[in-house]
Amino acid sequence: MIALVSFAASAALAVVGALLAASVRNLLHAALLLGVSLFGTAGLYLFLGQPWLACVQVVVYIGGILVLILFATLFSSDITGSGQRAPRALWFAALGTALTTALAAWRLVRGGVEALAARRGGEPVVPPAVGSTDAIGDLLLGAWFAPFFLAGVLLTVALVAAVAIVQRHRRPEVEAEHA
Amino acid sequence: MTGLGHAVDTLAAWLAGGPPGWFAVTLAVLAVWVAPLLLLVFPVAAFGQILERKIAAAIQRRKGPNSAGLDGPLRLVFRAVLCLLPRERQDRAFAAFCNLVPVRTALLWSRRLGLGQFVADGIKMLGKEDIVPRGADGAVFRFAPYLALVGAFLPWCVLPFAQHLVMLETEVSALFVLATSGLVVVALKMAGWGSGNKWSLLGGMRAVAQLVSYEVPIGLAVGGVVLWCGTMDLHAIVGQQYAPGVFTLLGWNVCQGPFLLLLLLVFFVAGLAECQRSPFDMAEAESELVSGFNTEYSGLRWGMFALAEYTEMLLIGALVATLFLGGYQSPIGEQWLLLLPTWLETLLHALILGAKTLVVFLLMMWIRWTLPRFRVDQVMRLAWLVLVPLALLSLLGIAVTLLVAGGTTEGMAYGRLAARPRPDLSWLPWLLLWIVPVLAAVVLVRAANARYGGRHPALRRLTGEGA
The missing domain is CATH 1.20.5 (Single alpha-helices involved in coiled-coils or other helix-helix interfaces)
Structure with a gap:
């Protein structure tokens, strides 16, 4: 029960945070929402039984990279993003991101299918001490x-x-x- | 991280008497996770405020709070408990209770010491209007204090308070403390920017620059202890500092050679800066920046920042004790403490940890009311030119010591903690380890003094004096 709740909360934070980070106009809000997404990812690592990875995720990505991004954001001339339209090049970036994500997702799903097949053969999917x-x-x-x-x-x-x-x-x- | 989840599951199942629903789970999470934290840290942090005012007064030869006693709060408690009785009978009961000799003496002393002051301060703070300035970024401004509190409170989850009193046992607890306390950085940035005020923004930038810089020596200091003990589990680090015999404190990390002592100093100074305490309070320097990142905050939101600051001071104290001073272990005769019944042992251990924390806490206050504030550039120079090199040097020293010590011995099993291998230091190299670096330091300092006549230029640069 509590595992399910924590998984749902982490996954929701990760996905909703990422979606909002990509869609809000205010640069600083986008950076903070990215932080929310990163925090959700750390929660997912916890759920997968990898506390070390979760802590490193928070130390490196929230304590380090996010703070760096926030600093960089404050040097921007237009933080609130008022009266700005997305440049056309952004569509190419979106296309590239979508392609990469699709490739990664395909690889992941295939890996999952292989792992399931391996488990049916009686092999443990993940070595027990890996985390x-x-x-x-x-x-x-x-x-x-x-x-x-x-x-x-x-x-x-x-x-x-x-x-x-x-x-x-x-x-x-x-x-x-x-x- | 199964310990806490297991406790929550067990409690929820017990509450529900079967497979738990969401209500039982929520109750269990509150009971296991939130309530102990608040019960533990809130009163201590509130009391820290009155303690600070008394100490400031003592250092400045004033009296400090000296009239507000605990009579008023006590009367409120009486009224709440006896709310069904008529008002006159409540008052008569209260008067009779106050006339008891021990109660009367206690109330008299509470008035003399001004102990009721923090209740009055708290009520005043709660009554203040919660103002959000017109130019502020509303959501960011409102959310920042909560994040500061989360960052200050989460690290307490993994601290070992006693052998059987660890809320969350995990093998990465040292890393967990570093990770969660890093959230405060983001909170201060949000507060600085969200206020829509240039003083706040400048204060926030200063605070973040300072916190990020001082996280490096803190991380290196924790890394040194982890290297020495060979584990990132705070509870295992405490267990490893156990030495049998009368003088248990000889096993503490701080007694294991000069490098760990140096790391203790680095950790304490950097921790002082992490709490934004004077002399490192340039982020809220009232003579330059009004009040820095919390200029625009009022009422309870301001109170959250203040509470986060006190909580972090206590956390640094508890971490100094855990990493270097044997954690909850008694300095003398720890082995006999283990023979006591579990509840008594747990109580004594928690009290010992509290006493060690309080010593560091008092030291921080002493420093605050004694030293003037550093300038921005001095703060940065202290971090990067003094603390980081010292921490790197100690790391190197610890690594070399581990090599020289040659192999490990099986350590002592401590209570329910299994024996861990610990560096093999028989007494001769242990003594050499102390004497050689101290002699080298004395010789170096004397040589430098002889050459430069008085103070070394590096010292003068540090304090910003003209060359």
Whole structure:
């Protein structure tokens, strides 16, 4: 019962949030509704028994990407979107999105059908330990060590570089200011 | 995350006496999830306000609240309980009750300490008009305080209060705390923009820039503890800090070498900034920005932001205790506490965690009423040039320590928590670990002082003094 309610709520948040984000005129509202959709997706991950993925979804997409998008939105000249019509190029974008979504949906449905067929053969569909942090840690430091390591180094370099760049620009100013 | 769902299901089935309907499920969710949180945090946060005023007064050599006692609230309670009796009999019963010696003394002290002040403040706040400015973005403006409260309250779900008092046991609870407290960032952004006021917008931007920056050292500090303990489960982290013997506190993470002590400092300072407390309150700097992102808020919506702030302060205190100070464990003789009956053990553990939280809470207030506010650029510099490098250094130090310690020993099983492997530190390397970095730091500081005469230029840059 409670599982059904939580699934319905998460799915509704994800779908309705995404639809509204694509259709409202106000840019900031669209960004916030995107956040609602992302939150719903995190709920779906929880429902699928992947708490780690759900937490990472919230940390990365709501705590990071959404805040970045909100910042970018505030630099827009026309946040409320008053008196703006959708440019024609948008139709091509819509077509492309629809095609991609259809492809992904087809792949998903086919994967589901295959998984069902496999289960009929007595095979478990998902390995039992796949969602645990231990299993994810083993995967990240085992099979996927090289990409994980490279991404970590890249992010650390980016972190240090950001500080370094700001420092180089700021130092003369600060010294002039306080001289 | 099955613990909570299981509790809800069980309770709902018990309430309904069979397969539960939506009513039973709603009741169960309220009972398991919402009510304990509110019961726990609301009174503490409300009381935190009066505590803050008394401490501010003590530091500034004033008296603080000193007349409002608990008589009025008590009379209201009497009237509510005896509502069927006529008014004179209610008053007579109340007078008789107040004449009892212990009650009279307690009421006298409540008046002297001004303990009833928060009730009066609360009623005043509830009575205020809820104003939405004309230029405001209505929905965003109205929803922001709720989101701030959600972000402040959700992390409490996974905190272990006692061995048998964890609302939601999950192996990713440390990550859960980071994730849910991040929602406050979005809330402040919404409040800043939705108010339709330039002070609010500037305050909101400052707040978000500050929160995003300080989430980096907080995340790194939590990451260091996770690296040391080898688990993201807060309850397992608490269990791993258990050491048998009289001085249980030797097993606490803060005693495991200088790097974890450094991480504790980084976590505390960054946590202070996450709560937007002075000296990091430049987002609501009243001398520059009226009141920052909550300029336009009034009444209960303003109260929600204030409550979220106090809740977050308590949360930082509880997290400091959980990650570094042994959680709910007693500093001395924890093993004998485990022999007590379960209810007594749970009560004592919860009280111990509360005491540790209160110490951090009081420290935050002391700092607020002692230090002046940082400037914007100083806040950013402290995060990126001091806290992040320190946190990275400690992470590196912890990793090296784990390598040097060579392998792991089976840790102690603690209560119902299974034994987890813990880094093998026999006493000699443990001592070296403390002495070598401290000596190195002393030598470095002395060398720097000798070279630069007095204060190091980095320190001077940090405080913004002229070179």
